[in-house]
Amino acid sequence: MKTVVKTDTETATATPEFEKAALRQESRRGLFLALPAYLYLIFFFVISLFIVFIYSFATRNRFGGTDLSGWNLDSYARISEPIVRDVLFRSVWLAFITTVICLVIAYPFAYFLSTRRVAVRNVMLVFVMIPFWTNFLVRNFAWRVILGNDGPLTNATEFVGLGSAELLFTQTAVVLGLVYGYLPFMILPLYAAIERIDRRLLEASRDLYGTGLQSFRHVLFPLSMPGVIAGSILVFVPSLGAYVTPEILGGAKTTLLGSYIVTQFLTARNWPFGAALSFVLMLVMLVTTIVYFRKGGRTL
């Protein structure tokens, strides 16, 4: 019996065996196409992650090295220490605030964008992405100038008589920087979701005695939920692990998880603890993402 699917020249009546072979070949072709991505991810992500995972159960020795023996959970136990807990909570809280602010700013903009003509939209989308053309680090230093002691912001607040706004090296500065950095990640999925919504549904809502606000609450917002979820995850996850922005704008008092982990690896030379923290961070991200998807899944 033939199982090779090649019918360029031969002709035959179709059989279930032929069909099965054809389907199998189709799915094999799919795997082949995905192979480069798989290999890349397995090599550079899964393997390195696995190494970090192993290290998180190891012990730091007296010389700042790591003993790959005597496996234990000590590093994970340290997470209940107040100082670590504070860093963790602060990070989650700031990431949450950042996400909410991004959502509030991005939503009206994304809606506005979706009501424009296509040509206008494209130009505005380019504007949204222009900041990416500049290095992230440089942009964060620019914020340092804006928020700094003799910067435009303090000058402005002093000028109107509000006194000097001392924002630099505060949590507020970090949130400002994070919102600035991740806003496009909220705008783009929101825009994609809102743009897809049939305008007639909003008209139907208005026709059925809904005010503008009611139409937003009961029709537009629930229908844009996929964008809200995608945008929130895209902002929350990197905010939670942010390193550059808190480092440049946050100063010493507002240590966040990203910086704390780096410190463990580079300064404290406690690789097992750093590795454990990295895994806890990933776990928080994973749980948030799942909860969010579940919640969104129900409203859709």
Place this chain on the structure above:
Amino acid sequence: MTSAVELSGITKRFGDVVAVDNVDLSIADGEFFAMLGPSGCGKTTTLRLIAGLEFPTEGSLSIFGQEVGTLTPDKRPVNTVFQNYALFPHLTVLENVGFGLKMQGVDKETTRSRSMEMIELVQLDGLAKRKPSQMSGGQQQRVALARALVNQPKVLLLDEPLGALDLKLRQEMQLELKKLQRDVGISFVFVTHDQEEALTMADRIAVMDDGKLLQVATPEEIYERPANRFVADFIGQTNLLEGTVSDAETVILENGISVRAKNGFTAGTHVAVSLRPERAHIQSQGEFEEGWSHVNGSVETVTYLGNALIYGIKLDWMDLEVREENHPGVELHRPGAEITVSWDPEAISVVSD
């Protein structure tokens, strides 16, 4: 008596495009009213103006005597059945139907019971928990109707309500809509591009083209006495025989034959005689009814429809279409046969541009 809907001097411009051009229209309470025309004629815009989804550029628009031209849709006592229904995909049938009541602040219990009643009325009992995506086109259509009617609007607006349904379902729904309208007793204003649908369902029809209202009349009047060439051509099938008015009783056709045709035009006006295919009759050449107008020609094509035969007839100067009912014993003419086409002078109409 005040009209349910009254438009006077309503114009709507989109930039340079005049979508609705100085329309005066009065729709009576309890009337099943059709707005008919080709796509882009302004009929949907007119409906949207009544709904409040567009604001008129100029003119007065009132519903039961109340001027509503500047009110938003939520402030108008009308509801719309949208083209393709625009059901809320994230809500169940029950929530869709209850939407309007909820928005008006009606309490939950009343909203629920009235919605359920309405769902029963449109025969969707048992489907209240479904999402629109789990329903057929016909069922979605009923949800859209229930969602609008539950609010007890003074006028129901329908935008191509049957356009998305297949032929058989469409014919069923035509009758059902008509019955529903009689039951609830309010005016239905519906937009359609399907002249057969308009003729079947409407008490009165407004024919529009290019933003202008061409004729507002009962289906019979529209069919029998079209106001102009466009209406004659758009409503049903017709043969337009070009000619010139000779006097109030006579039109001289292009080829020089004069035919009896009562008309209200002055002599010399360029007109067309509208001869419906089913009003013409074919017999062997030289035979025709006493007193009927007649022309000679030959059969070019015959299309067999079962209940009727459609003949393509070639005259010296133009082609005609003639429909003969397939009665028992009807005489069949083969392609190439020399025949005479005749018609009752009372059965035609004369139209100008």
